[in-house]
Amino acid sequence: MTGPNPYELNKDDQPATNTPGQPHWPADPNVGYQQPGYNNLVPGQPLPVDKRPGAVIGAAIVLIAFGVIAGLLRVVAFAVTTAxxxxxxxxxxxxxxxxxxxxxxxxxxxxxxxxxxxxxKAAAITATVASALLIFTCIGIVATIAVPILLWTQDSAKAWFAQQPQVPPPYLG
Structure with missing residues (x-):
């Protein structure tokens, strides 16, 4: 086999320079970008959660849906009772x-x-108290059981309401 090894060619199909510490191509394509894994986070600390977990969204939907249904039924019950x-x-x-x-x-x-x-954390506590009060509406027993389970037993929901480390701004240098 003659000629350069095709696996040792740079992006311009030229033989790569094997100088230690130098890239195998003329320019580094990542200039100006921070290397992955290098940030200001403290080792051992949880990574910041930036997307609302499904358990929190589910608890919110349960509360809103049962709140609307129970509220409409109470308005009807009030009208019937007074009439x-x-x-x-x-x-x-x-x-x-x-x-x-x-x-x-x-x-x-x-x-x-x-x-x-x-x-x-106040939002989670408020939602839990609100779900406990829904037991007075009889139909809200499902929310009374589901919301605390979704908010306080799921690790993703616990991480969402925990103190989050500051996320460093992106490196623009």
Whole structure:
């Protein structure tokens, strides 16, 4: 076999220079870019999570959906209670129960929106309390069980609400 080895050619099909420490092509294509793996993160610390986990999105959807459904049912229940019973203790009890259920439903909707817009631990706690209050709506028992499981047992959700290290700006030099 004569001529240069084809596996030792640079990008211009010229024989590569095998000078130690020098690239095998005339110019480095990565000039101006930071090498992978070299950043300002501390070893042993978790990597920053930059995408909202599915467990958090799922918990938010459950809260919003059950909050809307329970809220609509409470509005209907309030209208029926005041129309059928008129005045008296029975009507007052039904109206109070409907208002409490409606407030719990609105709180669940706010908790779901906070999960979609905020990354704070307060959003997770608010959503958990809102899901616990949905037990007063009877239909919200699913959210009462599902939301804490999604937010507090999934590692991805825990990492989302944990303190995140500062991500260094991209190297432009």
């Amino acid at each position: 059928d019973y008129g005045t008296g203790a029975e009507a007052a009890g039904g109206a109070i129960a409907s208002i409490v259920g409606l407030l719990a439903s609105l709180f669940a909707i706010v908790g779901g929106i906070m999960l979609l817009t905020s990354r704070s």
